[in-house]
Every structure is written in C-alpha cells, then in structure tokens.
Amino acid sequence: MDGPVDLAATLRQRGHRVTRPRRAVWDALARADHHPTVEELAAAVTADGVDVDPASVYRALGLFEELGLARVSRLGDGDAGRWEVAHPDEHFHLVCQDCGEVEHHVGSLVAQLTEHLEEGHGFRVTGVELVVTGRCARCATG
Amino acid sequence: MDGPVDLAATLRQRGHRVTRPRRAVWDALARADHHPTVEELAAAVTADGVDVDPASVYRALGLFEELGLARVSRLGDGDAGRWEVAHPDEHFHLVCQDCGEVEHHVGSLVAQLTEHLEEGHGFRVTGVELVVTGRCARCATG
DNA sequence: GTGGCTGCAAACATTTTGCATAACT
DNA sequence: AGTTATGCAAAATGTTTGCAGCCAC
Numbered sequence: 001m002d003g004p005v006d007l008a009a010t011l012r013q014r015g016h017r018v019t020r021p022r023r024a025v026w027d028a029l030a031r032a033d034h035h036p037t038v039e040e041l042a043a044a045v046t047a048d049g050v051d052v053d054p055a056s057v058y059r060a061l062g063l064f065e066e067l068g069l070a071r072v073s074r075l076g077d078g079d080a081g082r083w084e085v086a087h088p089d090e091h092f093h094l095v096c097q098d099c100g101e102v103e104h105h106v107g108s109l110v111a112q113l114t115e116h117l118e119e120g121h122g123f124r125v126t127g128v129e130l131v132v133t134g135r136c137a138r139c140a141t142g
Numbered sequence: 143m144d145g146p147v148d149l150a151a152t153l154r155q156r157g158h159r160v161t162r163p164r165r166a167v168w169d170a171l172a173r174a175d176h177h178p179t180v181e182e183l184a185a186a187v188t189a190d191g192v193d194v195d196p197a198s199v200y201r202a203l204g205l206f207e208e209l210g211l212a213r214v215s216r217l218g219d220g221d222a223g224r225w226e227v228a229h230p231d232e233h234f235h236l237v238c239q240d241c242g243e244v245e246h247h248v249g250s251l252v253a254q255l256t257e258h259l260e261e262g263h264g265f266r267v268t269g270v271e272l273v274v275t276g277r278c279a280r281c282a283t284g
Numbered sequence: 285g286t287g288g289c290t291g292c293a294a295a296c297a298t299t300t301t302g303c304a305t306a307a308c309t
Numbered sequence: 310a311g312t313t314a315t316g317c318a319a320a321a322t323g324t325t326t327g328c329a330g331c332c333a334c
Contacts (some may be wrong), residue, residue: 017288017333053291058324074216080323094265113251123236129273134207135262159308159313195316199300
C-alpha cells in the first residue's frame with residue numbers, strides 16, 4: 001500500500017517549494033488517462049483556471065523527473081515528448097498506429113530482460129524503455 | 143544470404159532517382175559504427191568530398207525510412223534523432239549512461255514479446271523499440 | 285525578509301517547407 | 310526534354326534560458 005504520491009510532502013522533503021503551478025501540473029498529469037504532451041498539460045491546467053506558462057510546465061516536469069515522480073518518452077510520433085507519472089512497477093507501451101491509442105502493459109518481460117542482461121553481460125540496468133507499435137485488437141479486426 | 147542492400151536498385155525499382163547526395167548519405171550511414179545524427183552524417187558526407195545540405199540529408203533519410211531501409215530512434219539523449227540501417231533481425235539498444243556507448247543486442251526477447259502480444263492480446267505488432275539504459279560492463283566495474 | 289519560482293520574451297536546436305536551379309533518366 | 314531532387318533560406322516546432330518581479334517559507 002502506498003496510495004497516491006503526496007506531491008507537497010515530497011517537494012518539501014527535498015527542499016523544494018510547493019507552488020500553485022507545480023500542484024496544477026501534477027494534478028493534470030496524475031489524472032490524465034493518456035500520455036500528455038507539455039502543450040496538452042498546459043491546456044488542461046489552464047482549463048482548471050490556473051494560468052501557467054509553458055516554460056513553467058517544462059520546469060515543473062523536469063523537477064518531477066529529477067525527483068523520480070514522472071517520466072518522459074518519445075513515442076512513435078517523433079515530435080513532442082509525452083509525460084506520465086512514474087509507476088514503480090515496470091511496464092511498457094503499446095501504441096496503435098491507426099487510432100493512436102496508447103495503453104500500458106505490465107508484464108514480466110522487462111524483469112526477465114533486466115535479469116538476463118545483468119547476469120549474462122554485466123550490464124547494470126537503470127532504465128528500460130519499450131515501445132511496441134502496431135494495431136490494437138479493435139483496429140486490427142475492424 | 144542477402145548481402146548488403148543495393149541502394150541504387152531499390153531506388154530505381156520504386157521509381158526514385160539515384161543521386162549523388164542519396165548515395166553519399168547511404169554510404170555514410172551504412173559504414174557508421176555508432177548511430178549517427180543528421181549533423182554527424184552531414185559531416186561524414188562532407189568529409190567524403192560530397193557537399194550535401196542538411197535538408198537533403200533529412201529528405202534522403204526520410205525516403206530511406208519509407209523504403210524500409212533505415213530507422214530512427216531517439217535514444218536517451220532526448221535531443222536529436224539517431225539513424226541506423228534497418229536490420230531485418232530484431233535487436234535492441236543498450237545505452238551506457240557513463241561512456242555514451244550504444245551497442246546492439248540481439249535476443250529472442252523481442253520475438254517472445256511479439257508472440258505473446260499477438261496471441262494473448264490480439265495486438266498486431268509492426269515494430270518494437272527497446273532501449274535499455276544503464277552502465278556497461280566496463281563502466282560498471284571501473 | 286529572502287531566496288527560490290514564475291512569467292515573459294528571446295535564444296536555441298532540430299526538422300520541415302517553398303521555390304528557383306541543377307541533375308537524373 | 311521532362312521531372313524529380315537539390316540547395317538555400319526562411320519558417321515551424323519543441324525546449325531551454327536570462328532576467329525582473331512575486332510568492333512560499
């Protein structure tokens with residue numbers, strides 16, 4: 001049991017300030033069901049009635065990443081970075097090239113892979129980024 | 143047995159012209175031991191005595207990708223795209239965060255993963271991008 | 285009160301695009 | 310000769326940074 005991350009506590013604990021923009025960005029990121037870009041986050045935050053500059057969104061996300069609370073990845077698209085809350089459990093992404101849907105998939109493969117590399121090759125793994133592109137069940141059969 | 147790709151033949155076959163810039167970019171990409179950025183490719187090409195504009199490098203690479211001859215990926219760095227010849231066999235990347243070395247690793251994991259997703263989830267896989275970050279054996283023990 | 289944080293605007297880096305010219309077929 | 314691809318320069322995009330003022334502590 002660990003429940004949702006207490007942003008305020010984590011920030012203070014590490015000597016950072018708890019500000020309105022940071023809370024707003026975190027809220028928007030935490031409740032997003034897809035993987036928002038900075039632009040999307042800025043829009044969501046604005047919709048919440050908090051006016052935050054994109055630069056501050058970048059800075060907030062950079063801090064969250066540094067604190068281990070968020071993750072970026074460049075999914076297929078190639079253009080903008082997409083953000084998500086950093087889940088402790090290893091997972092990877094399935095990106096549908098037809099409908100654009102991105103879903104999480106939790107499996108043992110990442111763990112297996114890590115073990116294989118550490119034991120067999122002396123490679124000390126610190127992060128795994130796995131993106132699978134293809135067509136989701138709905139689009140493949142449609 | 144299939145040997146090196148015959149760029150000229152592939153281009154003509156698909157109705158594209160065989161030009162000096164395209165050949166130069168392909169040569170530079172094919173002989174690169176790491177995963178060059180557009181900037182690095184442009185420099186290599188220039189060093190070969192062929193003066194190619196970066197825009198043309200982008201266009202050439204875009205075409206190669208479209209023809210299935212090349213692949214881009216945004217490895218850890220986050221900034222510029224890195225290119226490589228598209229190998230038919232599935233492999234993935236090990237990126238050392240200390241020395242920056244990028245090595246290929248061929249394994250059955252990608253195939254296993256594909257099979258698992260196709261059979262268990264109806265997800266039609268068309269591409270897998272797996273990037274593992276960490277410390278290579280040399281840097282981990284150093 | 286003070287130092288970190290924000291907003292704004294400008295700088296930066298990467299990639300794309302429009303157009304006249306050059307070059308492949 | 311006909312058209313496609315190139316070079317050049319400008320624009321578009323995504324992200325970072327400098328700085329004056331503001332706000333959490």
